[in-house]
Amino acid sequence: MNKLTTFSVAFLATALSAQAQDLAQAKKAIDAEQYESAKSILKSIIKAKPSNGNAYFTLGNIYLTQSIQDSAKVTFDKGLAASEDGRLNNIGLGQMDLDKMDIAAAQAKFALALKDMKKRDVQEFVYVARAYMNAEKPDYKAAIATLTNPAIKNNQDAQLQLALGDAYYGDGKQNEAYVAYRNAFQLDSSLLKAKMQLGVLLKGAKSYDEALKAYNEVIAINPSYGPVYRELAETYYKIARNKPSTAAANYKIALENYDKYMSFTDYSIQSRMRRADFLILIEDYAALEVEANKMIELDKVNPRIYRYLGYAAYKNGNTDVAIKSLETFINTPGNKVITLDYLNLGLSRIQKGTSADGASIDNAAFTAGVADIKKAIEMEPLIVQSLSEVGRKFFTQKLYSEAAAIFEFGANTKESTSYLDDNVYFGLSHYYANANKLKDGKVDKEGMAKADAAFERILVASPTYNEAYLYRARANRLLEKDDVMVQNYQEYVSKISALGEAEVAKPAVKAKFIEAYNNMAASFANSDKAKAIEFFNKTLALDPANNYAAESIKILK
Structure with missing residues (x-):
């Protein structure tokens, strides 16, 4: 009996040790972003021991993490x-409360998780802090407060220091983040994420060469650590954006x-979607369309795939596929629609309604497209900066009314980097129309x-843009506001003469x-003949053969 008891205790200890190892293995897979592998391990643990x-x-x-809330x-x-x-599961439910902006409910659940902790335990504090950071609207200050709680008796814990680094990084405190990441790696040299994050900090500071060096140090320790290659990719993307002359090579x-x-992940639909996000970032829409079609073969019901297919199809000129895909995504209940969804749908409708030679455009398609673009701008006003190229194409094709409709968005958004140019094109589009x-x-x-x-706004933003006086004069001539027209022409002549x-x-x-002289003269012809003759003579001083001025003087005399 004693032998049997001894054997049972030994067996139980072995089983518990194996489960602990399996849980550590699952967490290692999570750190490597091998989520499907981790899920498989965890499901096996739960099946073997439902009390875990x-x-x-x-x-x-x-x-x-995979946005599968149910x-x-x-x-x-x-x-x-x-x-x-x-009780740890209260923390997960608390994060879901944070996502619903129910802060009180979340804090109540966190308190339940933290209740009756052992003195030197820290993992519950780490999990609560990560819940604050991983919520849809991260609260990094709350995470920092949680991790620096005086109740923590063991702050020299590697995972706590790593989480503290992430919290400081999210809160924009780069120096504090650096210290925490360094501490985490010194406490546990197997914690490669901490060392990798030192490179991420350098990337954020635009010290790209130093960031690459930091990543390569991680690779030297473990060439199979997948996340570091993602950070390398994103750093080379940043380098490409900052050095346009070498952009193609760096992309x-x-x-x-x-x-x-x-290659170091499990090629799950989630990792494929993350790669699709990166393809959008580097604007490789040909590869994105291929990837989207592969994802549809793997998962025919995941609506997010239709977003990728819609973006790629629009950029690749497949407007019917783009419209159908984006409508499917936007109209699926529960999907989180973003600015680019409406923008690309609107532009797809406009592209479909415009003839290949740009000679004509379907008004209904254009109107529907503009309505979608308005929805995008309501969500993110600075998306107007993406419209300038579209407006210029219409302007070049002499579709001036359509160009004006596109440029109007940017012309009324002062914060936009294209504000001045958009006002110029907006005003010119209406004028030429x-x-x-x-x-x-x-x-x-x-x-x-x-x-x-628009021309008036240009002069406020850039007082030396003298052509705006000329076009204000031309606009007011069409509006038959002769007094304003004369004033604008005179300002133009004065500014240029100077x-x-x-x-x-x-x-x-x-x-x-x-x-300018001929139009000002014509405006005075009925009210002030002497003034009119004066301006016509100024024309003849510049162009003695100007027939309009010469004949007009004869009539006035």
């Missing part, structure tokens, strides 16, 4: 009933490293008033002066 609350909690967190909730609820570490290196990262309509009385006066306002005789002598400038 930590396994439920860890599995539930993977579901949260499975996360079910897993956490089951974990609460586990006899060992079941290629970036993608090679990302593919290497993929109406330039030849004065005689038949079909001038779009609302559009021309917008053009005048630049010197050499500037005025330029043929293009001389032609604009003649335009």
